[in-house]
Amino acid sequence: MAIKSLQRLTMTGAILAALTACQSSEKAEDASQAEAASTPQPSQASAVEWPRIESEVAKDPAVEERVEQLLAKMTLEEKVGQMIQPEIRHLTPEDVTKYHIGSVLNGGGSFPNADKYAKVEDWLALADAYYEASVDTSGGRAAIPIMWGTDAVHGVGNVIGATLFPHNIGLGATHNPELLKQIGWATARELSVTGIDWDFSPTVAVARNERWGRTYESWAEGPEIVGDYAGEMVRGLQGEPGSDEFMGEGRIIATAKHFIGDGGTKDGIDRGDTTGDEVHLRDVHGAGYFTAIEAGVQAVMASFTRWDGIRMHGHKYLLTDVLKEQMGFDGLVVGDWSGHSFVKGCTATNCPASVNAGLDIFMAPDPDWKELFANTVQNVKDGEIAMSRIDDAVRRILRVKVRAGLFEAGKPSSRPLAGKAELLGAPEHREIARQAVRESLVMLKNTDGLLPLSRDMKVLVTGDGADNIGKQAGGWSISWQGTGNKNSDFPGAQSVYDGIKEAVEAGGGNTELSEDGSFASKPDVAIVVFGEDPYAEMQGDVPHLAYGRGDTSDLEMLKSLQEQDIPVVSLFITGRPLWVNRELNASDAFVVIWQPGTEGGGVADVIFRNNAGEINHDMSGQLSFSWPKRPDQVPLNVGDEDYDPLFAYGFGLTYADTDTLGDNLSEEGLKKTETSDVLTLFNRRPIDPWGIEVVGAENDRVVMDSKSVSTSTVTVTAVDRNEQEDARQAVWNGKGPGHVALFVDERQDWSEYLADQAALIFDIKVDKAPTATTYLRLGCGSYCASDIEMTEGMREHLDGTGWQTVSIDLNCFPTAGANFGLSQPQEEFITQVIRPFTIYTEGELDMSFANVRLEKHKAASALVNCQNQ
Template sequence: MKNTASFITLSIALLGVAGCLQNTDNQANASNQIWPKLPSVVPKDPAIEEKVAALVGSMTLEQKVAQMIQPEIRDVSVEDMRRYGFGSYLNGGGAFPNNDKHATPADWITLAEQMYQASMDDSLDGISIPTMWGTDAVHGHNNVIGATLFPHNIGLGAANNPKLIEQIAAITAREVMVTGIDWVFAPTVAVVRDDRWGRSYEGYSEDPEIVGKYAAAIVSGLQGRPGDEFLADNRVISTVKHFVGDGGTVDGDDQGNNIDSEQDLFKIHAQGYVQGLGAGAQSVMASFNSWHGEKIHGNKYLLTDVLKQQMGFDGFVVGDWNGHGQVAGCSNESCSQSINAGLDIFMVPTKAWKPLLENTIAQVKSGEISEARINDAVSRILRVKFRAGLFNKPSPANRSLSGKTELIGHPEHRAVARQAVRESLVLLKNNRQLLPLSPNLNVLVAGDGADNIGKQSGGWTITWQGTGNQNEDFPGGSSIYDGIKQVVSQNGGNVQLSVDGSYQAKPDVAIVVFGEDPYAEGNGDLDNLDYQRGDAKDLALLQKLRAQGISVVSVFITGRPLWVNPELNASDAFVVAWLLGSEGNGVADVLFRKANGDINHDFKGKLSFSWPASPDDAQLNVNDSDYAPLFAYGYGLTYQDDVQLDTLSENASLQSTKQQSLAIMHGSVKSPWSLSLYVDGKTLAMDSNTASLNSLNVRTTDRYIQEDSREITFKNRNVAKVQIGHAFPNDMRQYSELGSTLTFDIKLNSKLQASTKVGVNCDASCSQGIALTNLLSEEDLGVWKTVSIATNCFTQDTDNMAKVYSPFAIASRGPLSITLSNILFNNNSDETEPYTCDK
């Protein structure tokens, strides 16, 4: 029987091998039929190839793997670089030299120079290979104070001007080079198919044609064209991202699953790669998403068979923020599957870089990863470094543009950004041809976006989420109000700024600027497109002004098309400004006539995303068989159009308006709240990735995705508090019904303190705290635990919850370290048994 069983097992195994071989052959045939063989616009240089081969042949395994590790500046030191010689490093969104949001260009250059010199120092690692610094300069050099910020991609898509886009990319490259950085993680070439996706604004269009044109333009602007300033001293290495299918996940779920056919994956989602690689892009970033359930970071067919072999890409593939850790069987600290699949560089923020380095070395020694695959990856990295001249260029502090800080936010750069603002604006409504306005009117400028450069710029603006910024953080920039004030004041008119729409003298017209608050990535995911569902404060402002007989011009700041039928009805004119960056004065250029009555600048922008007719129209794309938008792809009025928009239906048509939960912190702290630190009567708002006040420290950290949690450290016996709150109260009675809970995830990093309490603060009697010792025990040390507290623990009267200033606060007389994530008010209390205060 034993021999029979062995025979059966062997037969099954052989059949499995045959099946795998057949499947591999089928996939290879599919790639040949669907994916193109791209002509090489950057042919291999025999001299470079000889240098690469010689250098790889001289390197130890440890040196090779170090080239494949990309740590982040918050978790790697100059001495680490000297010891290991990493091939590259990055600053994530919201990371700055010295953890200083207001780091100067000189600070950036200093860090670049220190890291470079450490990489060239062979005293510890035995080799001198220049490192590369990569950064997310996705709408200008957006991490640096004072840089020129251009409209986000969705606005540039509406402009549909590839020549302008190439110019924008070239300017971005110059400003990046000023700070000594070599490599930019752009362009994003996602084709967005579901506007609920929190990264919709990173896409140029729902139409692959525009995305393809723009990919070529951005790559050419960043890198230069092959044969014409290609990777010259004023150019950077570009990255087309995220390969592939990130804009087509089910339900628009960030990092979710794309289930398109392979033909559609190519036809819809790969056109940016066809043209971006065709323009000579030297790096590709793998995507977080899955394709039919398999994470791209571990998909050998797509990364190797398709991208490298069939399409002929000879640069390197870099991962996205610990994306390898999401591959089945992997962790942030170990993932041979990704390397074997074709990933060349691990992007590994946090301290996971060291065990990942050690585990990868061990996996090569054990044969789990072949040394040939390592040699291929390192050869690709070195090839790009040689092509970019990194072995021959001076060190970062001594390059031709380095330190020329006058280029950061240069007037000529800002003029191009201002042009991009003008060309990106889309006019949806202009009843009675109210626009353009005479510049000598009495103008009321209202709305919370009117004088708010951070809001008009959106996510990926200084901080990762684009939150916590003030106008003072944008020296040289202008708000939309700034531009209006300048035009009207210069032409004998009068301007009143009033966020809430109040005024001293009745205006001739009100320009109301409102829209989405900044967000990035999954923090912007929605479940439908109803703007301000359940809290239509902007609509109330529009209706108030209209009821007073004032003509209303709405300027809508948004990262995607949203259902705004009520707001459209309450407006005489409606302009979509998208996320326009630092040059808000470009809006006034279009809204107002010249002094002599002539049109100054007409509207040029056309919708590159279809506009929804209902909140459920998230998957609404041109050429769909059931295509029924409110405004079709390509729509956009000009001043020559006399189109009257009739009253629209305001029936949201949602099955249920009752919200079952309210996120307080999910990834980011949700609007309208912000996180603040309180110690000894002092207060500090957290407007960066770290905040410290005396004995209290808070920093963002990663649990599932980038910066989705907050690590809080109470350092000594002083009373300290971390509070998520707002200056004005919020009505949360619908979340304080019988059985509702305050729910959050917590990890205890140190021993419990009896003094630590969790609370909710409102203007009545709901400030009593619940001791953390009632919720956790010492057995919970080091593990994540979901805690639910019945709302009536904080107040016996649900009416007290009508004015909640802080839905979550935690105070301690330390020392204590905890990590928090996923804080919400929950009307579904079935999932976790709540603490009810009677135990």
């Protein structure tokens, strides 16, 4: 590794002294959870009446008798095993037999043999192994088939070649409930190919704050569309109740999630506190559950959120009194990713409170799930959980399995659609998805009727989303966050550019593709495809609704094209309404294409005329979320007392409409969002424009765009701290130098932060202290850097102490390196920041980091303080 002109500032003593006062950042979290969870449970005699839902899947005496017969034969250990759901990375077939495991899941980005490119045969082989282990009767154990659940939230996102439909926010804009039933049918068929029999879908959240990173998983900001859609999606997945198709060939178990209020958290913070009283909870957030239960949904997933100060995984009133008793839900309640560990008094491995509250299945994705099994068995023996509650949970699980026909279905590879790889991305499924794309497009602007375009034109297609299927697919696409994919990972799919090229060439025109807006010959029109990069839960939360958050490259491209007298059509990829006034002003036409999935050709179907010059498909999409006038205009929901959107709920131009928007929308709203005292570099994920680079001893550099990456000397993996994959673990193997860094392509100007006495703050956990000198480095590129030695601080005060928060006065850095105030003024360097957080060592080290940020006015109170130097 070539390191030039580095001077070391050794501050071991300062760090040692400072770290003695360092407190675990987990303690504050635990305290806040305990305080919130200490609120008494609501009274069962609540004045709010919830509807009694009559499920179209009525209780069958024959099913109930069979369930009771099975239950009577089961030991306590067998019953508890049915209530534990490990993740495939931590479950062997031998474990299934030994612990009587009743269900298994694969998380987003988790595959058989940890192989992203696992084939259908690999999925089936693992499914068969689990199944055969579950029905092993040796030793007199009960033969109860295992279920396998997965998050197929917009198609089968974990399997290469599957059809991916537009995310829910786009489907909401179609206002077409029947389409949801068809999507459910197609998804169930493709999932059945792999042998998986349980879908953690549909998400029936009513998203009330677009800062929430799961907004795109919601159909609408109000309950009407959600209520209309939920039941239809369930019917598509499970089949029509009362008919032969119910849980028949190519049908799977559906799950309504996340009960309840997941879309209504304060400030849109994922897993936060749901706002509103019980009437609001029922009338707004309950709509999807009412129709899903009516359609016979067999599973409900508990939410991570709190309501009335109580975590939903421990909310007996809502899970038992409301859902199971008042509403009459007789299926099973499954937890979310170790969600029980957030309940007061609970850990990931011990949580009787969740079972007592009404949770039937623990989702236990961590390696220590066996401790949860053992502790739950002991909880029953100690009387902390009544046997009647265990029997109720297992009765519900068995009822779902019997209704789903799992006892008769045989091993997964023997089922009717198993192994039929030709059904993945089947033409009839892709056509449903393409129709969904066409109907989801919402046109916000169309100056002088620019759209639809003629096909015989010279068309420039540009923008980083033009030929990027991963970007247009969004989160939950092969990987959990939808990152780290390339077009070849989506065989059979069409990018937006592919669809445009096909349409234009069929009409006698020609296309030119460029990402940066350049062209060989001047086009008749430029189509710019840009927008949000993929993200999923937690990592998609944002502080405000301004698009770009400091990156103006898309805007500059739009303006450049217009300045060259080229008409500009903007196709905006997004998972939520965003403040795009500047981009709207710089566009002649502006169409929101949401996250269309694998069938990008549906966009061209609408924005181009047919070969005869007639309208091919009209613009028909209408907003199911209100569009903001300002980046801080959130929450913004139809019916609000001060409702004043830029585009109202239900807005969407057709080709018959006259556009009067103009090019003079206010661009002033951004100033407030850009003057922040906190610059977040990493919070659950690198925050745009920051990324993570890993460099090894052989100068082998990898940019982290998947769950785990490795170089010759360093491996970095996304790990769970407080939430799923919200931290990164870095392990050096000691075979040479290496570093892990947060980096950005364009140099950043931090002079404002230096002037305002900022500190670099981060959370860190050291599991193995460094065996060689280790530095925290801030740099402006390969030729300049400033190092603070962390070796002794890590060894003496961080090793084995759990999570700690470290803060370092920014002034401590620019006095150290060759380009920091020695050969150059401090201010000159601080305008060239590229790698503000780098851990470098040549020895062995195992450490994790999270929540990296720069905060103004924190220098004086920083643990490492250089104010007097």
